[in-house]
Each structure stands twice: as structure tokens, then as C-alpha cells.
Amino acid sequence: MNGASRFSIVGGRLIDPGNDIDRLADVHVADGRIVAIGAPPTNFRAEQTHDASGKVVCPGLIDLCARLREPGAEQKGTIASETQAAAASGITTLCVQPDTNPVIDTPADAELIRRRAKQVASARVLSVGALTLNLDGEQLTEMAALMDAGCVALSDGGVPIDNTRVIRRVMEYAATFDILCMLHPMDSNLRDGGCAHEGAVSTRLGLPGIPEAAETVAVARNLALAAHTGSRLHLRGLSCATAAVMLRRARHDRVRVSADVAAHQLFLTEMDIDGFDSSCHVIPPLRTVADREGLRNAVAVGAITAISSDHQPHEGDAKLLPFPETEPGISSLETLLPLTLKLVDEGVLELAPALACLTSGPADILGLGAGRLHVGSVADICVFDPNTNWRLNVDDMLSKSHSTPFLGWEFRGQVQQTFFEGRLTFERKR
Amino acid sequence: MEAFGNTRLQLRDNGRLRHFLTLDGIGRELLTEILDNAESFTGVSERTVKKVPLLRGKVIANLFFENSTRTRTTFELAAKRLSADVLNLNIDASATSKGESLLDTLRNLEAMHCDMFVVRHASSGAAHFIARHAAPHVSVINAGDGRHAHPTQAMLDMFTIRRHKGDFSQLRVAIVGDILHSRVARSQILALNILRAGELRIIAPRTLIPAEARNLGVHVYHDMDKGLNGVDVIIMLRLQRERMRGARLPSEHEFFQRYGLTEQRLRLARPDAIVMHPGPINRGVELDSHVADGAQSVILQQVGFGIAVRMAVMSMALGPGPAP
Amino acid sequence: MNKLFMTETAIHALLDGMARDLSRRIAEQGVDAPLMVGIHTGGVWIARELARRLALAMETPLGELDISFYRDDFTQIGMNPQVKPSHLPVDLDGRNIILVDDVLHTGRTIRAALNELFDYGRPRSVMLAVLISRAGRQLPIQADISGLEPAIDPQDHIILKGPDTLELYLGEPGAKDRAE
Numbered sequence: 001m002n003g004a005s006r007f008s009i010v011g012g013r014l015i016d017p018g019n020d021i022d023r024l025a026d027v028h029v030a031d032g033r034i035v036a037i038g039a040p041p042t043n044f045r046a047e048q049t050h051d052a053s054g055k056v057v058c059p060g061l062i063d064l065c066a067r068l069r070e071p072g073a074e075q076k077g078t079i080a081s082e083t084q085a086a087a088a089s090g091i092t093t094l095c096v097q098p099d100t101n102p103v104i105d106t107p108a109d110a111e112l113i114r115r116r117a118k119q120v121a122s123a124r125v126l127s128v129g130a131l132t133l134n135l136d137g138e139q140l141t142e143m144a145a146l147m148d149a150g151c152v153a154l155s156d157g158g159v160p161i162d163n164t165r166v167i168r169r170v171m172e173y174a175a176t177f178d179i180l181c182m183l184h185p186m187d188s189n190l191r192d193g194g195c196a197h198e199g200a201v202s203t204r205l206g207l208p209g210i211p212e213a214a215e216t217v218a219v220a221r222n223l224a225l226a227a228h229t230g231s232r233l234h235l236r237g238l239s240c241a242t243a244a245v246m247l248r249r250a251r252h253d254r255v256r257v258s259a260d261v262a263a264h265q266l267f268l269t270e271m272d273i274d275g276f277d278s279s280c281h282v283i284p285p286l287r288t289v290a291d292r293e294g295l296r297n298a299v300a301v302g303a304i305t306a307i308s309s310d311h312q313p314h315e316g317d318a319k320l321l322p323f324p325e326t327e328p329g330i331s332s333l334e335t336l337l338p339l340t341l342k343l344v345d346e347g348v349l350e351l352a353p354a355l356a357c358l359t360s361g362p363a364d365i366l367g368l369g370a371g372r373l374h375v376g377s378v379a380d381i382c383v384f385d386p387n388t389n390w391r392l393n394v395d396d397m398l399s400k401s402h403s404t405p406f407l408g409w410e411f412r413g414q415v416q417q418t419f420f421e422g423r424l425t426f427e428r429k430r
Numbered sequence: 431m432e433a434f435g436n437t438r439l440q441l442r443d444n445g446r447l448r449h450f451l452t453l454d455g456i457g458r459e460l461l462t463e464i465l466d467n468a469e470s471f472t473g474v475s476e477r478t479v480k481k482v483p484l485l486r487g488k489v490i491a492n493l494f495f496e497n498s499t500r501t502r503t504t505f506e507l508a509a510k511r512l513s514a515d516v517l518n519l520n521i522d523a524s525a526t527s528k529g530e531s532l533l534d535t536l537r538n539l540e541a542m543h544c545d546m547f548v549v550r551h552a553s554s555g556a557a558h559f560i561a562r563h564a565a566p567h568v569s570v571i572n573a574g575d576g577r578h579a580h581p582t583q584a585m586l587d588m589f590t591i592r593r594h595k596g597d598f599s600q601l602r603v604a605i606v607g608d609i610l611h612s613r614v615a616r617s618q619i620l621a622l623n624i625l626r627a628g629e630l631r632i633i634a635p636r637t638l639i640p641a642e643a644r645n646l647g648v649h650v651y652h653d654m655d656k657g658l659n660g661v662d663v664i665i666m667l668r669l670q671r672e673r674m675r676g677a678r679l680p681s682e683h684e685f686f687q688r689y690g691l692t693e694q695r696l697r698l699a700r701p702d703a704i705v706m707h708p709g710p711i712n713r714g715v716e717l718d719s720h721v722a723d724g725a726q727s728v729i730l731q732q733v734g735f736g737i738a739v740r741m742a743v744m745s746m747a748l749g750p751g752p753a754p
Numbered sequence: 755m756n757k758l759f760m761t762e763t764a765i766h767a768l769l770d771g772m773a774r775d776l777s778r779r780i781a782e783q784g785v786d787a788p789l790m791v792g793i794h795t796g797g798v799w800i801a802r803e804l805a806r807r808l809a810l811a812m813e814t815p816l817g818e819l820d821i822s823f824y825r826d827d828f829t830q831i832g833m834n835p836q837v838k839p840s841h842l843p844v845d846l847d848g849r850n851i852i853l854v855d856d857v858l859h860t861g862r863t864i865r866a867a868l869n870e871l872f873d874y875g876r877p878r879s880v881m882l883a884v885l886i887s888r889a890g891r892q893l894p895i896q897a898d899i900s901g902l903e904p905a906i907d908p909q910d911h912i913i914l915k916g917p918d919t920l921e922l923y924l925g926e927p928g929a930k931d932r933a934e
Contacts, residue, residue, distance in 0.1 A: 192676075200642040204454070206554040206577030206616055209641060275435040276555030320533055320563075322553035324576065470820065470837040478847075479873035482823035749828050 004047030005422065006030045008040060009383060012052025016059060017352045018360030018372035027057055029379040032422035036375060052383050055416060056351075059359040059371050060092025060123075060380030064260050065236060066311035066333060068094070068125070070116065072101025077313035077400040079113075080120040085333045085398035087122040087425035090382030090415040091309075093370070094123055095362075098130035099157035105130035105141045107149035114150050122425040124380070126152045126366075128182055131170045137161040140170060144177050152366045155182035155236065158283075162188050164221060171231035180366065182234045183222050185243065186284060190214035195324045197285040201270040207324060210285050212240045219243045223250045226257055234365055235259040237310055239284035241294020248303040258365045259303070261295050262310035263339040264332060264405070266348075268292075272405060278319045278326040279405045282310070300349045305361040309336040313401030331401035335392065337384065338411035345412060351386075379422035388414040439561060447746045449561045449570045452579040453620040461588070461624055467742035468589050468735070474511055475737060484745050485514035491544045492518045493535075493560075494573075495551040500709070501573055501583075504733070505548045508740035517544065533563055540565045545748060547571070554578035554613075569747040571740075577613050583708055584617035586739040588625060590732050591663055594704050598622070604631040604657050604699075605648075606689060607667030607716060608638045610678075614708050615667055616646070623647045633657035634689065637678040654689050658698040666691055666707045666716045682715045692718045696726065704728045756913060760902075760922035765885070768901035769800070772883060773807035775899045776852065779881065780808075788850045788881075791817035793867050794838055796856030796914040796933030800885050803920070804854060817842040817851075824866035846875030856914045857931045858884040858900070861893035886912060886922070 007029055014025040014037065021037075028036040028044055035041055063086070069077040086094055096113065098104035104113065110127045117125035129146035133139045135157045143154055154174065161167050161183070174181045191214045196202040198209025219235060223246060226233035238244055238261050247259050264282065269289050272280040280286060298304040312329025319326045337358065344354045363371030373381065389412050394402045418426040436455030442448045447460065474482055490509045492502050497520060509516045521535060539547065546569045549557045554576030561570040574580040595601055603622055609615045609632050622630050623646075632643065633651040643650055651657030658664065673679050691705065705717070705727045713719045721727060760768075780788060790808075792801030798818050805816055822837040853867060864882060871877060887900035890908055906912070909927035914920065915934060 198641045200645040203640040203642050203646065204616070206575075206579065206613055208554075208577070211641070275439075276558045317531060320531070322532075322551060322556035322559045322575070324553045324555070467837055470822075470839045473839045473841070474823075477873060478875050481873065483869065484823045484828055745823075 005032070006044070006046055007048040007050060008046040009050045009052045009057055009381065012055045012057035012383060014057045014373065015352050015355055016373045017356035018059070018363070019374055021373075022352050027373060027381065029381075029419070029422050032379055034373055034375055034377050034379050037373065050383070050417060054387070055383050055385050057373075057381060057383050058355050059373050060382050060418065060420060061090045061337060061358040062093040062095075062362040062371050063091050063311070063333070063336060063358075064095050064306050064308040064362045064365065065262075066094045066096060066309050067099075067313065067329070068096055069313055070100070071112070075315045076318070078120075079117055079125060080122075081398070081400045082311070082313060082333065083117070083121040083123040083125065087418045087420065088398050088415060089334045090337050090384060090418050091333060092123050092380035092382070092418065092420045092425075093126060095126045095128050095152060095366070097128055097155060097157050099135060099159065103130050103134050103157065104128075104151070105133050105135070105146075107142070107145045110146055110149040110151050123420055126150070128152060129154045130157055131155060131174070131181065132161065132166065135159040137163055137166055140173055143174060143179055147177065147179055152368065153180035153182050153234065156184055158184045160184060160186045160188050160218065164225075167222065168225050168229065171225050171229040171233070175229050175231040178232065180232045180234055182236045183218075184236045185215050185218035185222060185238070187214045187217045190217060195281065195285070195328070196273055197270040197287045199270050199288060201273060205273070205276065207273075212242060212287065212291075215240050215284060216242050216246065219246050223255055223257060226250075227253070227255045231256065233257045237262050237265070237284060237308070238295060238298075238304065239265055240287050240291045244294050244298035244303060248298065248301070251303060258305055260306035260308045260362065260365070261299065261304050262332070263307050263336050264310070264330065266292065266296055266299065266307070266343060267339060268405060273323070276323040277405065278321070278323050279330060279403050281319075281323060281326050281328045282330060283328040296343070296348050299343070299357060302353075305357065306365055307336070307340055307357040308362070309333050311399070313399055314403050315401070316403070319403050331397070331399045331404050333399055334397055335404065335406050337382075337415060338392075338413060339406075341386070341413040342411065379419055381417075381419040382415060383417040384413055384415045386413045388412070390414050439558070446749075447743070450581055450743050450747055451557045451561055451570065451572045453581050453584060453617055453624060454579075456624065458624050458626070461585070461621065464585055464739065464742050464746065465589050465592055467746060468585075468738040471511075471738040471741040472735070474741070475734070481511050481513055483513045485509070485512035485748055488514040488545045488748055489543060490514045490516050490546040490548060490744065491539050492516065492548045492573075493539075493550070494518070494520050495522075495549070495556070496574070497522075498550055498574070501550060504736045505571075505573060505740055508737045508744060511737065512741055512745055514546075514744070517542075532560070536560060536563060540568060544568060546744065548573050550574045552576055571743060571747065574613055577611050577616070579617045580613040581617050581621075582736070582740050582743055583614050584621045585743070586732055586736040587618055587665065587706060587708070588621050589735045589739050590706060590728055591704070593731070593735070594728060595662060598625045598627045601627045601663060602629045602631070602661040603627050603663040603665065604633055604651075604661045605665045605667065606633040606654065606657070606691065608669050608673060609634050609643065609667070610638045610640045611670065611673070612667050618665060619646050619648055631657050631661065635679070638673070654695060655698055658695055661699045662703050664691065664696070664699055664703055664705050666705065668708060668710070669712060669715055682712075686715055690714070690716060690718065691721050693720050693724070696721055696724075706732060709733065756923040756925045758921065759912065759924045762919050762921055765920045765922065766803075768885060769803045769807065772885070772899055772901045773804055776804065776883060777808055779899065785850045785879070785881075787814065788852050789814055789817055789842075789844060789846070790852045790854060791819055791842065791871070793853070793855045793863060794818060794820040796885075796916065797854045799914070799917040799920065799933065800856050800883075801854035802917070804883065815843045819867050819870055821863060821866040821870055824870045826862060826866065840870065842874050846871065846877045849875075849877045851877045851880045853880055853882050855882075855884050856933055857886045857888065857912050858882070858895070858897050859888050859890050859931055861891050861895035864895045865893055885914070888912070
């Protein structure tokens with residue numbers, strides 16, 4: 001599905017939030033790059049013309065956090081399978097966490113993923129390396145070397161670093177090289193083996209709870225240390241309203257902090273785990289309606305600048321256990337754009353700022369300058385029909401994992417074509 | 431929402447019991463019927479032949495993923511008094527690590543034509559999970575899952591209360607101790623609310639009270655003396671030793687000082703108040719020995735009633751029942 | 755619509771006859787201190803009436819038997835929601851029992867009652883007394899004493915109403931004999 005190397009996408013509504021563009025405009029591509037917006041350059045002869053009338057043309061989506069499970073857990077997903085699902089969802093760039101097997105904690109591990117992705121991926125795979133060796137929370141990785149090997153940031157891989165001194169040193173060392181630290185805010189001691197939001201529902205179901213404080217304590221600590229060290233901090237996956245308020249205040253105080261939220265956190269609440277529904281078992285847990293509203297508000301006011309999928313594919317058996325024993329995480333690449341468009345339908349924010357959370361927002365967090373469509377930029381393009389109504393069915397999913405709480409949900413807006421570096425990586429069959 | 435889902439999962443189309451997983455979503459009539467049936471079964475234990483042929487030819491598997499000789503024995507005795515064949519399976523965690531999944535275990539037992547699984551598991555929701563994946567002819571009885579539910583224990587407690595007090599509507603009931611970790615307490619609270627008990631109190635330090643506990647339909651007390659004032663029924667819960675290690679409590683001594691049931695405290699309740707405990711008792715931690723063995727204690731009766739209540743639940747779940 | 759089959763007066767006449775037959779039988783066979791046991795629900799009413807007529811039965815209280823736990827149709831219809839506890843006031847070992855029911859039809863109820871009796875102990879003898887003995891036996895069981903052996907359409911069923919005013923009705927085809 002390569003297509004022509006010189007082509008035009010014509011008649012579409014171009015929304016490029018990073019460049020503040022929202023108008024009808026043609027996009028012209030040659031050799032993987034954008035060569036013109038609007039009128040074609042002189043002497044440009046398109047080999048192919050894609051009619052995008054009635055559709056939205058936007059930068060390919062950037063997902064700050066997705067697990068592809070390769071290497072180490074290929075029964076759950078592979079770079080090939082999951083990037084195909086990404087392409088079908090308009091996503092052209094995926095940041096993978098270091099908690100693979102082996103952990104991405106040496107330049108060689110990062111290189112392995114880069115090479116593998118080059119062979120089989122239908123999207124760009126960017127590694128987020130580990131901050132500590134084997135994610136043990138104690139010994140620093142060769143951070144600078146990891147960045148040289150192509151990592152875009154370094155993280156705790158979802159395994160919280162409990163030792164405050166280590167967090168401080170990690171941030172200080174990272175600040176030396178202006179490396180972005182991605183931390184999942186969760187205090188393990190306060191989590192205490194919990195698997196659901198500590199609240200009315202977990203009380204009724206007798207599920208060990210995770211208090212809101214498990215997140216807010218970690219956010220407070222990380223913000224204090226970021227202010228202290230001057231490090232660039234990214235809070236990965238907020239789940240509660242209080243944390244969002246703390247984030248706003250810190251940003252106001254010029255702390256160098258950004259944050260993202262998983263799309264499902266903007267729609268689901270603790271109520272959804274009722275009946276022990278393991279497809280809603282996620283970490284951080286689904287919290288209250290008030291938390292969901294607080295997170296939506298933080299997105300609306302621009303405190304949270306990226307919406308991620310937090311895609312965590314699993315084999316079916318991983319969810320076929322009593323709730324607390326199931327593995328947390330859902331297959332969510334294919335609902336990233338649909339859920340974000342639902343936010344627009346529900347009046348949380350306008351279409352362009354919504355798309356910014358999937359394009360320039362995450363790109364700016366990573367400091368990539370990507371996620372935009374201007375002359376000279378790489379032709380990562382998503383074309384979607386904003387008016388198609390559809391329903392999420394298991395059979396239509398491309399991810400190896402079908403574990404999602406959104407099966408059967410009705411969505412409006414569906415990806416038609418995805419171009420990655422000027423190559424057509426997905427085209428919806430009529 | 432939960433209640434509705436539970437109703438659909440636990441009842442047959444004709445409204446009769448199929449699974450008994452939680453009291454959430456079960457109506458007052460059905461609970462009363464369980465109690466009434468249990469009343470009939472109490473006679474069976476007093477006869478020469480302590481057995482009725484009701485479930486002859488049925489196979490009941492006790493699936494105990496968490497060891498509990500006491501509970502297993504009462505279920506086993508109940509099944510045998512109904513003339514069912516009983517398989518006891520103690521499945522420790524190592525079985526799953528050998529690669530046999532929980533569902534594989536179920537399928538194997540279904541292939542042996544088991545009609546009922548009595549499930550005990552350390553994880554909340556385990557009985558729901560098994561019920562959802564069980565073959566259509568199989569009934570599942572929850573014999574305790576994590577902190578979630580232990581409905582037959584709660585029903586035998588209701589049976590005990592009804593024997594002594596008759597009507598629930600005027601009763602003040604206090605549940606004392608580790609509410610947070612107690613599946614028994616959760617099921618008792620549901621049962622008492624369904625049976626419309628007059629007033630329901632829970633008494634414990636804040637470290638042993640779950641979040642948003644008032645949503646369960648209880649009044650929360652931290653002061654034992656105030657909480658016991660004028661109650662008709664006192665249910666003491668068992669305190670696990672590990673609560674001291676988990677920084678929930680300073681010591682057994684301090685717990686007993688503040689929340690132990692002594693003869694002196696018992697006088698704060700109504701003079702005819704009864705004292706209950708799901709057992710086994712930690713004397714001097716939850717209860718004073720004098721109270722445990724005293725005239726107001728009905729703890730030993732609870733054990734005997736447990737068999738009758740389990741016979742009632744098993745026979746109701748294994749008979750399809752008349753059309754509504 | 756249910757049709758009145760027998761009035762209270764007629765039933766009491768039958769009961770008087772049954773009581774006479776019973777006392778003769780007891781005397782003939784030298785039955786010592788018999789225990790009268792009624793089967794729930796109609797049988798208990800009939801047993802009460804008979805006991806009233808037989809002075810000897812006043813010495814020991816009546817036994818009551820609910821055969822729900824012994825039914826052979828449990829797998830088809832399940833648990834009867836109105837099970838009453840069986841109550842036998844004395845030890846059955848070596849006792850002479852007069853088992854009483856309202857209507858003897860297929861014989862299955864009596865089979866269940868006998869099984870239950872023997873789970874309580876080992877009686878010396880069991881005699882069966884029924885108000886109505888109708889055709890349709892499916893088991894080799896006959897009554898020793900019966901008030902009436904009417905010819906009834908096999909499709910019809912008999913309803914005994916009570917306990918204060920005893921009346922017999924013929925009900926619509928399809929249902930089972932019952933007391934209400």
C-alpha cells in the first residue's frame with residue numbers, strides 16, 4: 001500500500017493546530033515531504049490525487065504512550081500488528097515505554113527496537129528509554145547515550161521510583177542534558193496492592209482501593225523536585241481532578257512540567273468496573289465523575305496538552321481471571337481519535353484544539369517540532385471523515401488485543417487514509 | 431446498576447435462584463424464602479437419619495482456592511444431608527502456576543458432570559467470574575471471595591437474628607471491628623438493608639472503615655460506647671493479626687481497650703441484646719471470654735444454623751422451581 | 755370454575771365412617787398406642803378430624819409430615835417455596851403409625867412419606883388412611899381405610915378446602931390434587 005511518491009490531497013478541510021490553520025486547502029507531497037499547501041508548486045505533477053472533500057486533513061497523530069509488547073510479550077502484540085492498528089487509527093508516531101523484555105535501558109535495546117520498527121512498522125516508533133537500570137528504581141541508566149541512540153524521553157516505565165533521593169538524582173542528571181523525564185505519578189505504598197479507585201464502588205465490591213492520594217502525593221513530590229532541579233518533567237497519565245489542579249498551579253508557577261491523560265479517563269468512571277468488568281481494569285484506576293470532569297476541564301483550559309491512548313494490548317487469557325488478578329490496561333489505539341472527537345461532540349473543546357492534543361501538543365512535549373503540516377515537514381497525514389457514524393466491533397479491530405470497554409460504542413468520525421512519511425499506510429475500503 | 435446486573439446473573443428467567451454470589455440484587459421475598467426453607471431443614475439434623483434425598487444424584491464440587499476447613503465442612507455436611515455427592519478440591523495457587531488456568535479447572539469439573547460449584551477464593555469477584563463462565567447447567571455458590579461477599583454466612587446470621595428477634599423492622603444492629611477487610615460485614619449490611627432492619631451501625635477506628643462507607647446504608651461510629659447504646663444485636667467481626675503489620679492498628683491490646691466487647695460495654699446495649707461472631711473468636715481481642723460464653727452469646731447456635739441455611743440455598747439453586 | 759363435589763356435612767359423615775373403621779381395625783389387630791401422622795397439608799386436616807373422633811389418639815399429639823424433601827419430581831419442579839417442617843412428636847422406633855392423607859391418587863406421595871418416616875426411625879407397622887381413594891395408581895400402594903372411592907374423570911383433580919370448613923371441589927383438567 002505504498003502509492004505514489006508525488007500526490008495531492010485535494011478539497012479537504014486542513015486543520016493544522018500547530019500552525020493555527022483551519023481552512024479548505026490542498027496538500028501536495030513529494031518524496032515523503034510536504035511541498036506545498038494550497039496551490040501546487042510550479043512544475044508539480046501529481047501521480048495521484050486523493051479527493052478529501054468533506055473530510056478533515058490533519059497531521060498524523062502522535063501517541064505519547066503505547067505498548068506494542070515487542071520484544072518480550074509477542075503473544076499480546078507485536079510492532080507489526082500494533083502499528084497496523086495505529087495506521088488504521090490515523091496515528092503515525094507512537095512512543096513506546098521501556099518496560100519491554102528486555103527493558104530499554106541500554107542504547108543497544110533502543111537500537112533493536114529502531115531496527116525492528118524500520119523493517120515492519122506502519123508508523124514511527126519512538127523509544128522512551130528507562131531512567132533506571134532494569135526499572136529497578138535505584139541505579140541510573142546511561143541517559144545521555146540512550147538519547148543519542150534515538151530515545152525521545154526517559155521514563156519509569158510505569159514502575160514508580162519509590163526512593164525520593166533517586167527521583168531527585170534522576171531529574172538532576174536528566175536536567176544536565178535537558179532530557180525529558182516521564183514519570184507515572186503513583187505512590188506504591190499508598191497504592192498498597194490496590195486495583196480500583198478507593199471509593200464507593202470499590203467499597204461495595206470489596207476491591208482493594210487505590211486512594212486519590214496515591215497520585216496526588218506523587219504529583220506533589222515530583223513537582224517539588226522538578227522545581228528544585230529545574231528538570232523537564234512530564235506527568236504520564238493523570239487520573240484525578242486534584243492532580244490536574246496541582247498541575248495548573250505548577251505551570252502557572254513556571255515549573256517545567258507537562259502532562260497527558262489517557263483518552264479513556266475522559267469518559268469512564270469507577271462506575272464502569274461494576275460487575276467486576278475486567279475490561280475496565282486500568283492503572284491509574286478509573287475514578288469519580290468529578291475527577292473525569294476535572295480532567296476534561298484541564299484539557300479544555302490547556303493544562304493537559306496531550307491525550308494519549310495508553311494502549312496496553314493483552315492476550316485474551318490475561319483478562320480471563322477474577323478482577324484483581326487480571327492484567328490492567330486496554331487496547332486503545334483504535335479509540336484514540338474517536339474518543340477525542342467525542343469530546344468535541346460533547347462540547348468539551350473545539351475541533352482544532354482537540355486535534356492539537358493529538359498532534360502538536362504531544363510533539364511539543366517531546367520537543368520534536370513535529371505534528372504539523374507545513375512546507376518541508378515530513379508527510380505524516382491523517383484524513384478522516386468527521387461525519388461517518390460507526391460502531392466499534394471486535395471483528396473490525398486490527399490490534400492483536402480486543403480488550404476494550406468501548407466495544408459497541410457509537411462513534412462519529414472515522415479515519416479514511418493515513419500517510420506515514422508520504423506512504424499510504426492505511427486506506428479504508430469502501 | 432450493579433444490583434440489576436447481579437439480579438440477571440443470579441436468577442433464572444422464572445425468578446428462582448440459580449447462583450448465590452452476593453445479596454446485592456436479591457429481593458426481600460427470596461431472602462425470606464431462604465430463611466423459611468432453612469427453618470424446615472433445621473429439623474433434619476435432629477433425626478435418626480440426618481439426611482433427606484432431595485439432591486440425590488447431584489454432584490457438588492467444593493472449589494476452595496483459599497483454605498478454610500470450617501466453611502468447607504459446613505458446606506460438605508449440608509450437601510451430604512441433601513444426599514448429594516461431594517467433591518472437595520483444595521486448589522492452591524500453585525495449580526495455576528503449573529499452567530492450568532482457572533477456566534481449565536472449571537471445564538474439567540463440568541466434564542465430570544458437576545451440578546454445583548461452591549467457590550472460595552482470595553480475590554474479590556472470583557465467584558462472579560466463575561458464574562459468568564460456568565456451563566448453563568451449573569450453579570455457583572459463593573463461599574467467600576476476597577473482601578467482597580460471603581452471602582451464606584450473612585444469611586445464617588440473619589437466620590440467627592430472626593430466631594431470636596422475629597421482626598427486623600424495629601431492630602438496631604451494630605457491626606463491630608474490621609469492616610474494611612470483611613466480606614462477611616459487606617454481606618450482612620446488604621442482607622440487613624434488604625430485610626429492612628430498623629437501624630444499622632458500624633463501629634471501628636477509621637483505619638478499618640472503607641471509603642464512602644455511608645453509601646452502604648450504615649451509620650458510622652468510632653466510639654464503641656456510643657455505637658452500642660440501645661442496640662438489639664451486636665455482631666463482632668474477626669480481627670486478623672496482619673492488621674497490626676499493615677499499620678492499621680497499634681496493638682491487639684489497644685484494639686480491645688477501645689473496641690473489645692466486655693461485659694461492661696454489653697450493658698450499654700439492650701438487656702436482651704444478642705452477641706454474634708462469625709468465628710473463630712480471638713478471645714481477649716474482639717470479645718471478653720465472659721461475653722463469648724455468656725447468656726447473651728448465640729455464637730454456637732450460628733454454627734448449627736449454618737448447615738440448615740446452606741441446605742436451603744443449595745436445594746433452591748439446584749431445583750429449577752415452578753414458573754412464576 | 756371449580757365445582758363443588760362434596761359438602762362439609764357429607765365429608766364429616768365420611769370421617770365418622772373412617773373413624774369407626776379405624777377403631778375396629780385397631781382393636782382387631784391389637785395395635786398399641788398408635789401415632790397418627792398427617793401429610794401436609796390436607797392430610798394434617800384429616801388426621802386432626804380423625805384424632806378428634808378417636809379418643810385413644812388424644813394421648814399422643816399428632817405427627818405432621820412435609821414430604822417436599824422426598825418428592826421424586828424435584829428435578830422437574832424444584833423446591834416447593836412453602837415447605838413446612840416435618841414434626842414427629844415421639845420416637846418412631848417400634849411405633850404403630852397411622853399415616854393419613856386427603857387424596858390417594860398415583861401413590862407417589864405415600865411412597866415419599868414412607869421414605870421420610872423410615873428416615874426418622876423403624877416403625878413397627880404403618881397403616882394408611884385416606885379420605886378419597888381415586889383410580890390412577892402408579893405404584894403398588896393401597897389404603898387400609900378410605901372414606902370414599904369415587905369414579906372421577908382421570909383429567910379432573912380434587913381440591914380439599916379447609917381447614918375450618920372442609921369441602922371438596924372438582925377442578926379444571928390438567929392440575930394436581932391439592933389442598934388450599
